[in-house]
Amino acid sequence: MADENTQEIAHAEDQAPEAAVQEAAPDREAMTAEKPALSDEERLQGLESEKLRKMMYDMLLARRFEEKVAEAYALGKIGGFCHLYIGQEAVAVGAIHAQTPDDYVMTAYREHVHALQCGVTPGAVMAELYGRADGCSKGKGGSMHMFDAEKNYLGGHGIVGGQIPLALGVAWKIKYRQEERVIQVYCGEAAVNQGAFHESLNMAALWKVPMILIVENNRFGMGTAWERASSLYDIYQKATAYAMPSAVADGMDVLDMYRVTKEAVDRARAGGGPTLIEARTYRFVGHSMSDPVSGVYRTKEDVEKEKGNDPIRIFADLLARQNILSQEELEQMDEEVKRVSEESADFAEKSPEPAVDELYTEIYATEDVNGRLYFDGRR
């Protein structure tokens, strides 16, 4: 994923955000209003308190972990491109709660929270960000390429849209082996314009494979507003071109994510094929660590307004109202996830650098081959 260099950032905050002014911008509230207003009880879907509290814990951990990542990045502990998930937590947390650990997850490069949600430990994610040997990809992947085969977490992919055909292949394998599993694959809304998206949707629907494609519509592909990049505003409608079921989910509401995804997961597991879910969300941070929160493509006011729709606040209010999690318990939980995030950084700090003499390992299945594999004259 290409990224802007950091030099212009200092001034970007103060620039007149002309590009952010969208005269014909669709009314977001009007769109989400398509969904019927639900009572608290309906929103909770009869889920057990324990599961609801776990969802809250996962969202809080995601937030505090990413804040810790931002801090470590600023200190130079983390290098490269680093894309944070702050603001979007409800999407992956709600959706991944709707499937089982035996199912698969694959995503793009804004992926730390997806890894955590699949059960990769915070220490292993942080160590990977630090480029250390105990990272979930042994330090060879970094922020954009985290993997954990045992947790069925399949990455971590850096070419926009490139993960969608891969997930289609996993779904194909599930069908080939007649397994009762599904795969969730995520992409940003900007990936929808790639050929890989369309090619994959066509085959997924043609062959009815168990793939749930969740488009995280955070409304900006880097700095390009969605309405400046697509002739069609409603992403979920793109599925109709492939005769595929689709749905819109409120990506700021973990329970709506859960509901919509669960329906798709159940359908896929029952042999009903793929679903496209458009999760309408918003990132409260820049595209990557080298992009300011606001500036040329959106105003400070835009971001502040959206922060009023914080998915953690929305969910916390509901849980408090329903006496599932008190303010005091929430604060305790917050202390706990802060501690876990701190500990993950300590773990990463103490983890050794990968040995440089492992440079030529894990490229091929075995180095014990006939002939020469590497041509740099160094070995």
Added chain:
Amino acid sequence: MAVITYREALNQALAEEMERDPDVFLMGEEVGVYNGAYKVSKGLLEKFGEMRVVDTPITELGFAGLGVGAAMTGVRPVIEFMTWNFAILAFDQIFNSAAKMRSMSGGQFKMPITFRGPTGAALQLAAQHSQALESQVAHYPGVKVVVPGTPADAKGLLKAAIRDDDPVCVFEGEMLYNLKGEVPEDDDFIIPLGVADLKRQGSDVSIITHGKMIHVALQAAAQLEKNGIDAEVLDLRSLRPLDTDAILATVAKTNRVVLLEEGWAFGGITATIAALIQEEAFDYLDAPVLRVTQADVPMPYAKAMERAAKPSVEMVIQKVNQVLYR
């Protein structure tokens, strides 16, 4: 040994490996009902059914990526490209996904996938259908590349590719499918990757090549023999891994080298081998290493122009004479 065509040899390799391992499946355009654009997969749909011989839409990027994702989670896809020219649309998935999945995951995923299809120019197919792309693919660490030039090599190398746990790209010769040759009938006949083959022994000069060009080299050697020149022809068979021992051995033996490839010169296989020879066998050389490649132009359609653009027996003989200072 039976005498069969290159096409039949590939068909046997596919059928035997699919028989042997239920995780092996073939996917691509026209591989099923149509029996393959070049009839390589003839009869396989009937034998193995439509889950294992899968006709795809025309969607190279999509089904190449599908194969990579499937391989990542444990099955063994064989992805057929109608030609490697069309695989250019799929290179993102070969280079960015297949080649790197093991490495960037810290070794967590095997990538037992085979990509195969014809490479190089046939007859008057013009610029977009006539490219020899193996040098571009071999550029990427993480993939393996084989280029069989005979029916026996086609069978043995394809079987080895399918059994390999890394992504292997098999470059077949579009003009070779009808070529006949002796092929062992053993179900476990394998030609290991990374082992070159001396197709002709000689003492005066080494012609190092691969794929379809071995036949150009052998014809040149036959003509040179009439002039009293004893040329050795080394068929690399596998480009990555590359049998550098065999290359260095033939250089040490004849001290004169002509490199021949069907593709372009810039960044070509011959460029890599010329560099290797000067780095590691300079003292054995009695003459500069010379190359014969395709003309550095997009392939034209007109018959005479196409003939002039392709590497020829005459060009090889000329370069051999040059390295012999004749």
